[in-house]
Amino acid sequence: MLDRLHTSMAAQRRLLDDVGHELRTPLTVIGGHLELMDVEDAADVRATRELALDEVDRMRLLVDDLLVLAVADREGFVRPVPTDVGVLTDDVLDKATGLGRRTWRVDQRADQRCLVDPRRLTQAWLQLASNAVKYSADGSTVTLGSAVADGTLRLWVRDEGVGIAPEHQARIFERFERTEQSAGTEGAGLGLAIVAAIARAHGGGVDVSSTPGVGSTFVLHVPVTLAPDDGADGTPDERDDDEEGPA
Template sequence: MTTPAARDRSRPVGSGSRLGVRARVLLVVVSLSALGLLLAGLLAFVAQSRAVDAQIDQALNQTVSEFQQLAAEGTDPETGTSFTDARTLIYATMQLSIPTTNEGMIGIIGDRIALTAPPAVQLRLEDDPELVAALAGASQGERIVLRTLTTAQRTYRFAVIPVHVERGGADGALVTGFDQDAEHARFNQVFRVYAYVALGAIAVVALAGAWISSRALRPITALRETAQVITESDLSRRIAVTGNDDLSELARTVNAMLDRLEDAFVSQRQLLDDVGHELRTPVTIVRGHLELMDPDDPDDARTTRDIAMGELLRMQRLVDDLMTLATVAHPDFVRPTPTDVGRLTDDVLDVLRPLAPRRWVVDARATSTLLVDAQRITQALVQLAANAVRYSAEGSTIAVGSAVQDGRLRFWVRDEGVGIASDEVPRVFERFVRGDRGRGTHDGAGLGLAIVTAIAQAHGGRAWVESVQGVGSTFTIDLPAATRPAPLPQAGPADGEHSGTEHDAGEERNEQWPRS
């Protein structure tokens, strides 16, 4: 047997609705606000519509009064006497009347339309066959009639004024009317604006109601709302933990799980962005060499094949290396070998030529043999050159160079582009940062300069930029001038460092891109 106390303890909590308390309160408030605004708008619409119809009738009645006054007191301008026929009276009335924008007139003599309004009148009553048919027999009427007629073209509100002259002649009728739809359209725009304002007001009410109800119910819903935000939109949010009970332990466990999930998602996004960004440039180089290759020249074909194979091997290595880009301190990230720096500088220039029609030159070349990873340095310089191509004009100069000074090996890429804004310089080497620089929108995930920094730091060095807007930029990679293996590199400087440097030593070679 169940006791009343047991029944009370087992009673379900809530109203049975799928909506929460805040949602139900908000729904009631918004619904009442919307209903009030709708009723107010409908009442105002009906009142304004009736006012427009009253104004049309007032204008028609005024025309009737003016016609009656002219018929009773007016004189024929040709004879100077009273009007003797319907045609002359109707014509004089139409000449004296100035129709408004949506008003028109016609004169009927007998059973046909004999008089029409001047060409400047926009509403042409005679052009609507249904209206003309409805006016059949108008000249035979005995009294003035105000009517409303809807045809395929529009809705008319018009007055029919029969004209009978006692001295003889054919009977006639003066018809003056308004385009009722056009007259109503004048104030319809006002109610469209009202509708937009009403929607905005409802939105404000909804936002205010949501904020008020949220604050009122915050002690009850704080944990649930935080958990929903975490699971649906933002992995960086964490549940606030207070106390040491079971709920606190659960919140700590969920926070730890979210830490692991966020790290996994960030690594995955970075990997996908890096792969897409890094594979574009090698593909462009291979395609450019293949397009320029002379298939009938064995030496050219062999050289192009060697370059293509080198790029394909680098692409294969990129796919493997990008898997570990998040851990740039991995020992295999760079594999330094004794490298002729001057020869490497020349080889890089040969690789860069097909990128774009620029004036490719060597500022200077070092003559030393030092420990560097030639493929990684090529990768970094290609990234910098591709960046320079994006932000420089066709035919401008892009220079590469290398130099050894004070125990440091420096590579650089110099362009004559539009430069970088001073407020963007400190952040250009950060991942996923793509400054506008006043140069428009360019493809890329904003990873190229971050990869350059990673390569420099993996060699125990750093990267920076000097830039003057309207003049150009110089990106520099500064490495230890090592001749024997060094210990694992320590953490490099902060991303985006942009101190200056001077370039000297070495000889200069200028080569210009061949124009077709």
């Protein structure tokens, strides 16, 4: 119990530090523009209003992400249920196609039912897909896949994007970590930290292999217990797949 209390208090301190650090900039931007706004100039008022609303939306997304990280170490953050990984793979693919104009494909689909939290895994998987879109060009291929072997579930996303320099690969899962490749993109650098938190909550982790100028492959891996196949989740749609794992 003392360990849980200590973990909870440490998480709250990190949350307060992160909120204070990250909200300072948008609050300063909003305050500065409101002070300089010419209330007699309708165009200036409209422009300032739009800017303020945009910054408020950015703060809202940031707070949502921080709240996820704040509770990631708590009991109940993940709620494992029997999940058809093949169906989950197809569901994530269907959702990911709306993230950007890419050639989306699945190169392998697990056919096992495992005890995992499908909502959290979907959240993490889509974050990896969103990351792939952010750092790749329109029309390039983004590949998803899933496999279960030796008691481990692997979910991956492979892109043909800008890649990640070797010196940054060990740090990209830390909070607010930004690389040269992420300069000029939206976000506070919390997406991959959330992916790592979800993987840890399942008892696993996330790895990356990347070559600058060629692309990256992110693999989320978690230990799993196979669930009885009672057919509750149905069967995945038939699609043309190549039987291969992540590169």
